[in-house]
Amino acid sequence: xAAQKGSEVTLHIGxxxxxxxxxxxxxxLNMDFSFSTKIIDSTNILSGQWRDxxxxxxxxxxxxxxxxxxxxxxxxxxxxxxxxxxxxxxxxIHFGSGDVLSGTFKVMDYNRSGAIKNAESYSISxxxxxxxxxxxx
Numbered sequence: 001x002a003a004q005k006g007s008e009v010t011l012h013i014g015x016x017x018x019x020x021x022x023x024x025x026x027x028x029l030n031m032d033f034s035f036s037t038k039i040i041d042s043t044n045i046l047s048g049q050w051r052d053x054x055x056x057x058x059x060x061x062x063x064x065x066x067x068x069x070x071x072x073x074x075x076x077x078x079x080x081x082x083x084x085x086x087x088x089x090x091x092x093i094h095f096g097s098g099d100v101l102s103g104t105f106k107v108m109d110y111n112r113s114g115a116i117k118n119a120e121s122y123s124i125s126x127x128x129x130x131x132x133x134x135x136x137x
């Protein structure tokens with residue numbers, strides 16, 4: 001299997017419509033996502049000295065961190081509105097393989113900054129809410 005380009009991993013934001021359509025969040029430079037599961041510990045006196053955890057159970061979540069150059073695009077405006085209104089918003093991550101991760105997220109952090117000799121930039125952190133779907137191409 002060949003390596004995939006990081007530039008082909010993209011973040012898309014939903015418009016809230018029915019049916020919902022998704023648009024690329026413009027000016028993206030970096031995007032990371034992490035998946036985590038919190039276990040359900042069922043250790044008891046019969047477990048002896050070993051911990052027991054319940055199979056196929058536990059709270060799952062996804063965190064997305066991204067940064068980019070602020071371009072004043074419509075999608076960046078949607079991102080800012082989601083942050084300021086504190087509303088859950090649909091997002092998708094598209095991978096170079098054609099796989100798509102999709103679900104509802106809350107904008108936990110939204111930052112914009114500018115320096116005299118550099119373009120204005122932004123960074124965001126998103127936390128999942130509800131079921132997240134991973135669709136293979």
